[in-house]
Amino acid sequence: MKFAYKFSNLLGTVFRKGNLVFSKDGNSIISPVGNRLTVYDLKNNKSQTLSIQSNYNITSLDLSPNGCLLVASNESGETFMISMISQTVIHTYKFNCEPKCIKFSPDGKFFAMCVAELVYIFKSPGMITGQFNSFIIERIFHDAHEEKTCLDWSFDSRFIIVGSKDNSAKIFALRLLENFRPFVLSGHSDEIVSCAFEENSLNAFLISRNGQLSMWESSMKAEDFIELVYVKTEEPEDKRQKEEDSDEDDDFDNEDEVEKSSGDENNSRDKQGKIIVANDEEKQKFFYKRLARHYLMDELKKENRNVKLTSASYHKKLKLLVTAYSTGAFYLHELPDVTMIHSLNISDYAVDTAIFNTNGDWVALGVSGAGQLLVWEWQSEQYVMKQQGHSNVMSSISYSPDGNFIVTGSYDGKVKVWNVQSGFCFMTFSEHTSGVTGIDFCKNKKFFASASLDGTVRAFDMIRYRNFKTFTAPRLVQFSCVAIDYSGELVAAGAQDVFDIHLWSLKFGKILEVLSGHEAPVASLDFSPVPTSSALVSGSWDHTIKIWNCLETSGSHETVDLSSDVVCVAFNPNGEEVAVASLNCTISIFNVVSAEQINTIECKRDVGFSISDGDVVSAKKSMETKYFSSITYSADGECILAGGKSKFVCIYHVREGILLKKFEITQNMSLDGMTEFINRRNLTDFGNLALIEERDKLEGGNIKLKLPGAQKNDVASRNFKPEVGVSSLMFSPNGQQWAAASTEGLMIYSLDKGIVFDPFQMSIEVTPKAARSFIEDREYSSALIMSLKLNEDNLIQEIIEKIPHKEIELVLDSLPPAFIPRIVDFLSKMLNTQHLEFYLKWTCSALTKFGQKNEILDPQILVSLHQNLNRKYEALNKICDYNKYTIRVIRKTSKLMPTNNDEDDAMLLVSKAPNEENSDVSMDDDTSEE
Known part of the structure; x- marks a missing residue:
């Protein structure tokens, strides 16, 4: 088995904190997810997390105008320059504190960063500047007394406006310009949230946190400022010779140059002996005049007096302003009249960032409190994308039998279904009223069950996406785990307060048996994956596992004693062995029939050294409390994947009992439990400095300390660091990838990120050369079958496009039933190509012949086909509507145009286009009468 698993994608976390950035074409959005970056392709409905x-x-992050460079910074001040082409880090630059804002200039030659009270201007590496070194400082502005918060460039990339916490903004010039002095825009009573220049102008506007919008008009245009030219002075040859002989290069006489420049009053000389050539015209005064002042939060303050403006963005071409607030609402205004054209409340939490895309059609909104990322099309008032992760840590995950979906449960009481290929959540179930503790998918049917602390076990249908069964116990209990047998007829759940196992019939929805015998909470359950077996293994905190025979004699069981508490059990895919993870960080392998122990894997040294901020013991001593809380077998049953209260996930060989590979799931030092050594500087006489309360700018004070004894996150107002760990993990059914529910989110590791060769009914004679030879001999059915067996999209597309459209029905009639779902699934993916009509004929013929046969076509394929058709229909519908109304306007405008009485011009028009005149006469009777 291969073990070259690499990080593939991150699901379950769509937005954490910071700002959002749209791509150059406006079809993709880049979102920070913890210490990683995720690119959401809104056009193709896919997401990809960069490695x-x-x-x-x-x-903070920003993308260059050409879309090739991305500059991102983290909380510690470390700034990365990332190539979006190769998706690698080019260079790293370290600041002393966290940068608040990053902005590229419109020409792409520079990018500016706000760091504390300074503004750094860096050169962008590339062909535009001719500079290929990273982070070359061009200028540094340090005229402010408070921390900088926002900035913006002018249209010609010569000026920059910077807002700060001192309730004012300042305008700087990148180069030394005549008649220009840095100007301060003041008059606000709160810190500046956003500032921007107008399009093709130096007029600016400022928005403060209290909702005050002020507009400023510049007295001069950008063209009025002349850049001062530096000219090197030439020296006499004898003087140059003396300077070469002497070592003092800086002490030379410039009397000749001074005499030459003294005649011009406007010229001056700098310290390096260069003449500054100035303009002879009369100097104009540069100043700003405030045109208007508006208060945008008058209506919101009537409902909530503590409302604050959290983010704002201005689209220069459309002159639209979007403002977001701490109440979860955002407003859309048209400037300069400040006319509100749209308003919407999207969340109960504060909106952290709001930006426009390139065209101004979409508004992206990020809510860190709820983990939401929304893209709103304000003209049609529809969501382009609406994604939200779990508001609490994931507790359990489960793969679907085909490996295309992952179901996650969390302590927030929600169950989400994620598409592995696209990375999006397409269904959320909110029926549970308390935390979800266990999820299990049926092996041969399209449903899954989830257990919760609210005392219910619910079964969800994956075809209609509904909760079709709810199982309860005779008395109120809290369920900690759930399992479904291979046939899908039995559902079992273990309780953590009454120490019993409840067994229900899925068909009748009634409880069949209450299995008693454990003397502590039931931690884990697992049914045998063999269809002919009904064995159920349960693990408990009473240091035992019990093997039950649920069908024949449900009350009888066999008990196996262990030396520590059991935290997880997992069946081998062959159904003969069961693996048990215990609290002493060991994995024991037992035979199900004989109940004999086969092997033991010691994992103590593989968990890793780490301590929390509140620990005062060493990492080696703290390691004794670490253990693996979740284990799962690989698809072939030879290896075990283990993870728990650690940043490491390990793969062990079952027979040999050795460690094969160790994965570090994260390097994020913003999480708790990542350090290996105690920082003695934080241990003072007043206590641990790492646990001191921190004040927030909106709320009164968010405490960084967890409640004493709390093991799980809560939804209180405290702001503490989540502890790193893996709560659940699972191999995919085909073994090509595995998923882990960690503190960062749902992390997916795959064997191959490129093309995976996955043939179907493969034989020796099936080759691409043979398929192409069949298509040349006009044996279309054989060629198509052979390409479907190879299962390569490029070859299938090549074969299908060479089949004449008259032969479509004949080819579909000759296909075996096993190949029908594959051809329909492939056709649903090809609706975005330029041969739309051709593939629609294929789709129509396939649905006409096989659409009523449920045993041939999978309903999930039909749902995917329907979604792709709707997406294509909406895209074409906008184009058709635009063209239809445009043609109407052109025709009406042509009728209203005045006639020309000049005979020469009329004869010239007739001689040039006689056919067009005849066609107009035939198309429109009114034109012929005129």
Whole structure:
């Protein structure tokens, strides 16, 4: 078995903190997810998390105008320059504190960063600047007394406006310009949230946190400022010779140059002996005049007096302003009249960031409190994308039998279904009223069951996406785990307060048996994966596992004693062995029939050394409390994947009992439990400095300390560091990937990120050359079958496009039933190509012949086909509507145009286009009468 698993994608976390950035074409959005970056392709409905990770959470980022460079910074001040082409880090630059804002210039030659009270201007590496070194400082502005918060460039990339916490903004010039002095825009009573220039102008506007919008008009245009030219002075040859002989290069006489420049009053000389050539015209005064002042939060303050403006963005071409607030609402205004054209409340939490895309059609909104990322199309008032992760840590995960979906449960009481290929959540179930503790998928049917602390076990249908069964116990209990047998007829759940196992019939929805025998909470359950067996293994905190025979004699069981508490059990895919993870960090392998122990794997040294901020013991001593809380077998049953209260996930060989590979799931130092040594500087006479309360700018004070004895996260107002760990993990059914529910989110590791060769009914004679030879001999059915067996999309597309459209029905009639789902699934993916009509004929013929046969077509394939058709229909519908109304306007405008009485011009028009005149006469009777 291969073990070259690499990080593939991160699901379950769509937005953490910081700002969002749209791509150059406006079809993709880049979002910071912890210490990683995720790119959401809104056009193709896919998400991809870059393999780049930082040591701390990423908070600020910006993309260059050409879309090739991305600059991102984290909480510790570490800044990365990332190539979006190769998706690698080019260079790293370290600041002393966290940068608050990053902005590229419109021409792409520079990018500016706000760091504390300074503004750094860096050169962008590339062909535009001719500079290929990273982070070359061009200028540094340090005229402010408070921390900088926002900035913006002018249209010509010559000026920059910077807002700060001193309730004012300042305008700087990148180069030394005549008649220009840095100007301060003041008059606000709160810190500046956003500032921007107008399009093709130096007019600016400022928005403060209290909702005050002020507009400023510049007295001069950008063209009025002349850049001062530096001219090197030439020296006499004898003087140059003396300077070469002497070592003092800086002490030379410039009397000749001074005499030459003294005649011009406007010229001056700098310290390096260069003449500054100035303009002879009369100097104009540069100043700003405030045109208007508006208060945007008058209506919101009537409902909530503590409301604050959290983010704002201005689209220069459309002159639209979007403002987001701490109440979860956002407003859309049209400037300069400040006319509100749209308002919407999207969340109960504060909206952290709001930006426009390139065209101004979409507004992206990020809510860190709820982990939401929304893209809103304000013209049609529809969601382009609406994704939200779990508001609490994931507790359990489960793969679907085909490996295309992952179901996750969390302590927030929600169950989400994720598409592995696209990375999006397409269904959320909120029926549970308390935390979800266990999830299990049926092996041969399209449903799954979830257990919760609210005392219910619910079964969800994956075809209709509904909760079709709810199982309860005779008395109120809290369920800690759930399992479904291979046939899908039995559902078992273990309780953590009454120490019993409840067994229900899925068909009748009634409880069949209450299995008693454990003397402590039931930690884990697992049914045998063999269809002919009904064995159920349960593990408990009473240091025992019990093997039950649920069908024949449900009350009888066999008990196996262990030396520590059992935290997880997992069946081997062959159904003969069961693996048990215990609290002493060991994995024991037992035979199900004989109940004999086969092997023991010691995992104590593989968990890793780590301590929390509140620990005062060494990492070696703290390691005694670490253990693996979740284990799962690989698809072939030869290896075990283990993870728990550690940042490491390990793969063990079952027979040999050795460690094969160790994965570090994260390097994020913003999480708790990542350090290996105690920082003695924090241990003072007043206590641990790492646990001191921190004040927040909106709320009164968010405490960084957890409740004493709390093991799980809660939804209180405290702001503490979550502890790193893996709560659940599972191999995919085909063994190509595995998923882990960690503190960062749902992390997926795959064997191959590129093309995976997955043939179907393969034989020796099936080759691409043979398929192409069949298509040349006009044996279309044989060629198509052979390409479907090879299961390569490029070859299938090549074969299908060479089949004449008259032969479509004949080819579909000759296909075996096993190949029908594959051809329909492939057709649903090809609706975005330029041969739309051709593939629609294939789709229509396939659905006409096989659409009523449920045993041939999978309903999930039909749902995917329907979604792709709707997406294509909406895209074409906008184009058709735009063209239809445009043609109407053109025709009406042509009728209203005045006639020309000039005979020469009329004869010239007739001689040039006689056919067009005849066609107009035939198309429109009114034109012929005129």
